[in-house]
Amino acid sequence: MTRPHRAIPVCLACRQTPEHDGLCPSTDAEATYYLQHPLPGGHRDWTPAGIRYTGTPARRHAVRALMATTVWARMYDTPELPMSPGLLTKHILAEFGSTSRRTARIGYTTDFLTTLDCSCDPWRCIHDHDNPTGDPAPDWLTGPGIDPDLLVTVTLVAVEIRWAEMWQTYWFADTGGAVNLAIDSIPETSPPGISVACHRRWCDVCPGDTKPGPRDTARKPCPCSCHSGTRS
Secondary structure, three states: OOOOHHHOOOOOOOOOOOOOOOOOHHHOOOOOOOEEEEEOOEEEEEOHHHHHHHOOHHHHHHHHHHHOOOEEEEOOOOOOOOHHHHHHHHHHHHHHHHHHHHEEEEEEOOOOEEEEOOOOOHHHOOOOOOOOOOOOOOOHHHOOOOOHHHEEEEEEEEEEEEOOOEEEEEEEEEOOOEEEEEEEEEEOOOOOOOOHHHHOOOHHHOOOEEOOOOOOOOOEEOOOHHHHOOOO
């Protein structure tokens, strides 16, 4: 049975109903984000895959609040993580393939996000995620008319990748699998010739010089400014 047009909720991304806008990411299998927000020095892309958890201001507010509680561990030696986030992070890194070698930090939240696991089209969820009272993070547990069987709790895991000219942090919801919610991108070029440790902000474990390259006859001093008392 097809809903009457007026009963079809607007799309969370393009705000159109009943048809999506021609450029709506919901109709583009190659879309990498449906919304972009600024960050200090960079930006955050909210992904189409995570729209069920981040598609409204209230949901994004709740996710950002949970992100702020992330416990970080450097990928130096073998960091110890609790079993659940540890297994999921291992799975994510395996999916990253060779990119995983660029991982600087991994993170996980000890708190959780309460959200809805409803059967709605995630782009047109009928549930109101914005509290009319102005509360930016409504309490789903006490929300009127919410079926308790729809409530689920998820934690977040994060993987921070260091590229030559950029930091990227991938945020995932732990839903029994990994759902990519957002990608943070912060441009920052690494000084030429810097050690791997300083490149990944592990300055305290840098020996002060770099591993000799194929044509080098000796180790070269690491040019990171941390060795002169100031960070790059």
